[in-house]
Amino acid sequence: MNAGFQLYLATLVVYFAVYAIAAMGLSIQYSYAGVVNLAFIVFQAAGAYTAAVLTLGPDTRIAGFQTYILGYELPFPIPLIAAAAVGALLSSVVGVIALKKLRRDYQAMAFLVLSVIATDLVTNLKGLFNGQAGLALIPSPLQNELGLSYGDYHWAYAIYAVVLTALVYGVCRWLGNSPLGVSWRATRDNETSAAALGKNVARVRLSAMAVGGALAGLSGAVLVQFITVWEPNSWLFPETFVLFTSLIVGGLGNSKGVLLGVLAVPILLLQGPSFLPEFGRTGLVDSLEWVIVGLVTLVFLWFRPKGLLPERPRRLDKYRSKGLQALLRPRLNRDVGGPPA
Amino acid sequence: MSTLLPAIGFGLVTAALLAIAAVGFTLQFGITNVLNLSYGSVLTVGAFIAYLLAIRGVNIWLALVAAGAGGAVISMALNRLIFAPFARRGAGLFGMIIVTVSVQLVIEYGLQAAFGVNFMSFPGIDQGPTIHVLGMVFTELQLIIVGIAVVAMIIIHLILQYTRLGMAMRATATNPSLARNAGVPTKRIIDATWLLSGALCGISGVTLVLGIQSFDFTIGQKFLITIIASAVLGGIGQPYGAMLGALTVALAGSIVANYTSSAYNEVTAFVILIAVLLVRPQGILSEVATAKEVVT
Numbered sequence: 001m002n003a004g005f006q007l008y009l010a011t012l013v014v015y016f017a018v019y020a021i022a023a024m025g026l027s028i029q030y031s032y033a034g035v036v037n038l039a040f041i042v043f044q045a046a047g048a049y050t051a052a053v054l055t056l057g058p059d060t061r062i063a064g065f066q067t068y069i070l071g072y073e074l075p076f077p078i079p080l081i082a083a084a085a086v087g088a089l090l091s092s093v094v095g096v097i098a099l100k101k102l103r104r105d106y107q108a109m110a111f112l113v114l115s116v117i118a119t120d121l122v123t124n125l126k127g128l129f130n131g132q133a134g135l136a137l138i139p140s141p142l143q144n145e146l147g148l149s150y151g152d153y154h155w156a157y158a159i160y161a162v163v164l165t166a167l168v169y170g171v172c173r174w175l176g177n178s179p180l181g182v183s184w185r186a187t188r189d190n191e192t193s194a195a196a197l198g199k200n201v202a203r204v205r206l207s208a209m210a211v212g213g214a215l216a217g218l219s220g221a222v223l224v225q226f227i228t229v230w231e232p233n234s235w236l237f238p239e240t241f242v243l244f245t246s247l248i249v250g251g252l253g254n255s256k257g258v259l260l261g262v263l264a265v266p267i268l269l270l271q272g273p274s275f276l277p278e279f280g281r282t283g284l285v286d287s288l289e290w291v292i293v294g295l296v297t298l299v300f301l302w303f304r305p306k307g308l309l310p311e312r313p314r315r316l317d318k319y320r321s322k323g324l325q326a327l328l329r330p331r332l333n334r335d336v337g338g339p340p341a
Numbered sequence: 342m343s344t345l346l347p348a349i350g351f352g353l354v355t356a357a358l359l360a361i362a363a364v365g366f367t368l369q370f371g372i373t374n375v376l377n378l379s380y381g382s383v384l385t386v387g388a389f390i391a392y393l394l395a396i397r398g399v400n401i402w403l404a405l406v407a408a409g410a411g412g413a414v415i416s417m418a419l420n421r422l423i424f425a426p427f428a429r430r431g432a433g434l435f436g437m438i439i440v441t442v443s444v445q446l447v448i449e450y451g452l453q454a455a456f457g458v459n460f461m462s463f464p465g466i467d468q469g470p471t472i473h474v475l476g477m478v479f480t481e482l483q484l485i486i487v488g489i490a491v492v493a494m495i496i497i498h499l500i501l502q503y504t505r506l507g508m509a510m511r512a513t514a515t516n517p518s519l520a521r522n523a524g525v526p527t528k529r530i531i532d533a534t535w536l537l538s539g540a541l542c543g544i545s546g547v548t549l550v551l552g553i554q555s556f557d558f559t560i561g562q563k564f565l566i567t568i569i570a571s572a573v574l575g576g577i578g579q580p581y582g583a584m585l586g587a588l589t590v591a592l593a594g595s596i597v598a599n600y601t602s603s604a605y606n607e608v609t610a611f612v613i614l615i616a617v618l619l620v621r622p623q624g625i626l627s628e629v630a631t632a633k634e635v636v637t
Contacts, residue, residue, distance in 0.1 A: 036435050038442070097619065105376045105434045109573070110618055112378065113566050117611040124604040237562075241442055248439070287454035294446035298423070301432065301440060 003151055010154040011226075012271060017161035018223040019246065019266045023258045024172045025215025026243045031252035031311070032176065032184035033208030035099065036108040038240055039115040040216055045122075045235035046090050047083035047217025048224035049129050052138045054079040055225070066130040076141040080221045087217020088210045095209035099202060115237045123232045134231020141225055161222055168215060172255050175211065184208050185253070238290060242266050245297045251307025260308055269293065344599055350477030352595035353588075357490035358549050360587035362564065363571035364497055364580045365541030369416075371578020372514045372534045375424055376434070378441040380568065381561030382448035383419075383539060387412045387546030388556050389452060395463045404463075405489075405547045412543020417535040419444060425531075445562065453558040462555040486548045493541065497580055506533055514578050566607060567594070570614040589613070 022044055029035045057073040059066060074082075098110050123132045140157065148156055175181050183204045186194040195201050224230045242265060250261020269292060273285050300307065366380050390411040391404035399407075427440050469481025479487075501507035509530045512520040521527045549564060550556045571590045575582025590613055594606040 034435070036438055038438075097615070105374075105438065106573070106618060108435070108438045109376060109569055110615065113569065113611050113614055116563075116566050117608055120604065120607055120611075124602065238446060241446060244439060244442075281457065283458060284454055287450045290450035291447050291454060294443040294450070297439065297443040298447075301427065301436065301443075302430070305430075305432075305436075 006151060007154055010151075010158040012267060013158035014154075014161045014222070014226050015271065016262060016267050017158075017165040018219045018226075019243070019262045020165045020259055021168050021215055021222065022219035023243050023246045023250075023262050024168055024255060025212040025219065026240075027212075027247055027253070027255070027258045028172065028175070028184070028208050028215070029212035030244070030247060032181065032188060033205045033212075034104075034188040035095075035205060035209060035212075036104075036111065037209070037212070038108055038111040038237070039094070039118070040212070040243060041235045041237070041240040042115055042118045043087045043091055043213045043216035044220035044223070044239075045118070045230075047087045047220030048230045048234075049122075049135070049220075050083040050086040050217065051079040051221035051224050052135045052230055053129070054082055055139045055141075056135065056137070066133065066135060067127050068129050068135060069127065079225075080141075080218065083221035084214040084218040087220070088214035091209045091213020091216070092206060095206045095213075099205050099209065112237070115240065119232050119236065129230075132232060134229060134234070136229045138224055138228045138230065140228060157226055161226070164218075164222060168218070169255055169259070176255070180204075180207060238293075241297075242270065242293060245293050245300075247307070248297055248300050248305075249307055251309035251311060253311030254309060257307050257309035257311070264308075265293065265296070269296065345596070346476035347478050348595045348599035349592065350474070350479060352592040353477070354479070354483045354487060354552060355595060356588045356591035357487040358545060358552050359567055359571055359591050360584045361490050361493050361541050361548060362545035362568045363575070363583040363587045364494065365538035365545070366568050367572040367575060367577055367583040368497075368510070368541075368580055369534055369538035370572065372510060373420075373424075373531060374434070375420075375428070375437050376441065377424075378438060378565070379419065379445040379448060380538075380542060381563075381565035382445045382452075383412050383416055383542045383561070384546040384549070384564060385449060385452060385556075385558060385561035386415055387543030388550045388560060389456070390543070391547040391550070392461055392463060392556075395465075401463060401466065401547075401551075405544060408543040408547045409540040410543070412546065413536040413540035416539025416542065417532055420531070420535045449558055449562060456558065458557060460555045460557050463550060466551065466554070482551060486552055489544070489548060493544065494584055497537075497541075500537075501580060506530070510534060563607075566614075567591075567610040570610040570617075573614055574617050 022040070026037065026040050029037045029040070053068050053070040054072050054074045056068065056071060058071040059068050094111075094114065098107050122129055125131070129135055140153070143153055146153065146156065176184075183194070183199050184207075186197070187199060187201050187204045191201055194204070246261035246265040247258060248261070249264050250259070251257025270289055273289060276285075279285070362380075362384060366377070369375070369377060369380075387408040391401070391408040394404040394407055395401055423444060424437065424440065428437060432440060466482070468483075469485075472479050472481060472484060499507075501511060509520065509525045509527075510533070512523070512525055513527050513530045513534075517527055520530075546561065549560065567590055571586035572583050573586070574589060575584070575586030590610050593613060594609040597609040598604075598606040
């Protein structure tokens with residue numbers, strides 16, 4: 001293997017990790033809480049911009065090169081955490097506005113519009129994140145401290161991204177089986193019943209928005225610190241749809257399916273054509289890729305709506321949640337009079 | 342003061358463009374409950390049909406009619422071949438949204454694959470002499486566009502109020518199963534709805550390009566935001582509301598753009614949309630704000 005190909009492989013691994021983290025976030029919002037967040041990519045962008053302006057240092061350093069807000073130079077894990085926090089915070093704000101009041105198909109509409117307008121705003125408010133030109137020279141974490149060669153650093157970053165993905169995977173599985181996860185699925189499957197059982201449906205959805213938003217922000221930070229540039233064209237509306245397609249292809253409501261979907265759609269389908277010999281004029285392959293993403297989604301929705309790895313129906317007794325156990329167990333005398341714990 | 346009146350004039354022209362598309366969108370959404378996010382791509386197809394005819398020397402007004410017919414046929418075909426079968430399979434409101442976005446991607450990037458990313462404009466369009474009205478400046482072409490919009494709105498009004506088709510459409514929008522039981526052939530009414538909204542969509546694609554003079558494959562998707570804002574502002578399923586909504590969105594957009602920058606035209610539409618969704622999600626004229634089932 002030559003060095004160029006090795007570098008490309010490492011890049012693919014990082015892309016896989018970024019898409020996987022983001023898709024798991026979207027999965028929580030869409031498959032668990034039933035929120036059609038067509039603006040998901042905006043929260044990834046928010047995380048990416050946060051990580052960028054917290055590592056770039058003041059914009060006066062190279063005079064007139066680029067302008068942006070904040071401009072701090074914070075050490076390694078802080079920008080990452082801040083990116084996740086910003087993603088969660090923005091998602092919550094949008095969630096409070098969109099989820100509480102709106103009829104559910106209007107929500108999708110509001111999200112679509114948000115996605116387009118966020119691009120508009122960032123492009124036009126040049127002082128915010130350098131407008132259309134975007135940010136460049138974003139530092140990668142610990143690049144100087146580790147003292148690795150260019151190629152080795154890429155592999156180190158790939159490993160770090162995969163470790164993060166594994167962590168997120170674990171957290172998502174744990175959350176999915178936790179009482180919160182049960183509430184998410186209950187709300188998705190039957191909103192009225194969940195509400196009747198005392199679940200605050202709006203708050204349950206909001207928590208899914210926040211967790212999903214945090215993962216979106218995190219994925220943005222991991223991506224931007226690797227590719228070191230970020231501009232409005234990096235997060236156009238169709239990018240959100242790639243994540244939806246991954247969920248639909250892989251299978252809704254389970255993290256293994258999400259990983260499989262990410263491997264199939266953004267990696268194989270969207271990166272694969274770069275192995276094919278060039279054909280047509282420039283840009284033709286890119287256009288056709290999007291056509292294929294649309295077609296694949298339709299085909300899967302028609303022939304295999306539950307995806308490659310369908311969500312398994314769960315049995316109640318598998319849950320170790322105290323609330324449910326209390327509901328299932330015959331009441332003891334001391335429990336009488338109070339609500340189930 | 343000197344720039345405000347021309348801005349209002351520009352807003353009125355935009356309102357005319359917008360009204361055609363918004364009325365089509367709201368009719369179709371109100372009757373079928375399919376949130377059709379591929380509406381913008383049908384609009385783009387309309388623009389491309391007219392463009393392909395115009396560069397072959399066809400008169401632009403004939404091309405406009407062809408775009409309307411093309412939009413109508415494509416819309417109905419999309420519903421018959423894709424949306425309705427998916428809805429019958431039990432894709433709910435959300436599933437349908439994903440389906441329509443998929444269709445949008447396929448059409449839009451299919452057009453990009455075929456025509457590239459270049460900006461195009463209709464050949465040999467004469468803007469005509471400028472005409473001053475009350476301090477506002479219009480070109481002859483702009484006034485013709487406004488005229489087309491007004492005629493289209495009057496035709497829609499006549500169809501809805503005075504024909505059996507219009508009555509049946511309003512009945513289906515209010516209560517599809519009751520309409521069916523009362524003998525309304527809802528299937529045919531749904532077809533007619535998609536035809537009508539597709540025709541308006543195709544026509545608006547051409548008038549939009551005549552208004553802004555150049556376009557590429559993203560034109561419909563960009564315009565969709567303002568279309569949705571107008572339709573929601575007016576109340577989904579309310580054609581007169583959509584006309585009013587288009588007027589409000591377009592005027593507000595061009596006035597804001599006049600005082601800030603043209604980039605904020607779209608942003609204004611967005612702010613209006615969010616405000617309406619929060620304060621009065623049922624819109625100006627509508628009574629209904631609860632989700633319904635998809636009707637095929």
